[in-house]
Amino acid sequence: MDTDVQLPERDRSPDPVPGEGRGSRSSRFPRPARLLARAGRWLVGGGPLRRAGVLLACCLVCVLLVSSYVVQPFVIPSGSMENTLRVGDRVLVNKLAYRFGGEPRRGDVVVFDGTGSFVQDPPAENAVTALVRKAASSVGLMQPAPTDYVKRVVGVGGDRVVCCDRRGRLAVNGRTVTEDYLFPGDTASRVPFHVVVPEGHLWVMGDHRSASSDSRDHLGEPGGGMVPVDRVVGRADWIGWPFGRWTSLGRPDAFDGVPDPRPGAAHGGGPRGAP
Incomplete structure (x- = not known):
């Protein structure tokens, strides 16, 4: 052992020397x-x-x-829902309507994403433009994305929807429906159809039938024009703008007498032309 080596003297000052290595993390x-x-x-x-x-x-x-999770303004871009909704109306979409176990019902006016049902190939959009559109449309300042639609629910899972009788009315599960909300002069449909709605899907139509591109126009496409329930954004409950049209959008009584679908009806066949 080298006894001539001296240990360095310990710093006797009460305050530590400032430095990067001093102090606790x-x-x-x-x-x-x-x-x-x-x-x-x-x-x-x-x-x-x-x-x-x-x-x-x-x-x-x-x-x-609030717009993302509770209520979102939605600008009506076309006349497919006249006279219930007009071009430029701002409807308030209740996003909680089906959030806690509720399901869309016949007569509800719903906003949904048509990707995969009404739109097979969504249009390409610049990422910045899409972000600006999403932010502005969420507060009702711009029209929604081109894949978003607003229509009325006519048939739910299991329903058999047939059109039309001699008076131009459709029938749901064998019960004729009188649609008082249709655009004046319109019939239920100029194109006959006979469909069975699969479980978990909706058959939707515009109130201005002669000016609406809806489930009827996609019968021959993948999905047959049926909208998956999980694509529904929410239920349109109010017209918030303009103030002169400020009103609630209640569910009509047109479907009150429609019976429930028979068990297994949703598996009894797919979309086809009316006989």
Whole structure:
């Protein structure tokens, strides 16, 4: 053992020498309380413009959250639902209507994503344009995506929908339906059809039948014009704009007397032309 080697003298000062290697790791990161204090000073010390900007940002975030999960304005882009809905109307879509076990019912006006049923190949859209459209349409400032549709539910899973009788009316599960909401002068359909709606799907039609591209127009395509229930965005419950048309969109009584489908009816056949 080398007895001539001297140990270095220990630093006797009470304060550690500042440096990158000194101090505990936790002391290098601000605590949550310190972060909140800094954020508060940043807001208070920024003046009215900064506070107004932060308030506006918070309001925008709240609106986007409500629009994404609760109620979303939807601009009506065409006359396919006249006179119930007109071009330019803003309807408020209730996204909670079917969120907790509820299912669309006959007569409901619904907004749905038509990808895979009404649209087989969605149109290509620039990513930035799509983002701007989504943000603006979520608050009712722009028309929705071209794959979004608004129609009325005529048939649900298991229903047999047939059109038309001599008076131009359709029948659901053997019961004739008088649709008082149709556009004046329209019949239920100028094209005859006879379909059985598969379980978990919907048969939808516009109220302005002669000007609506709906389930009838996709009978020969994959899916047969049937809209999957899980593609439904929500139920249109109110017209929010313009103020002169401010009203609720209640479910009509046209389907009140329609019986439930027979068990196994949804497996008894697919779409076909009316006999």
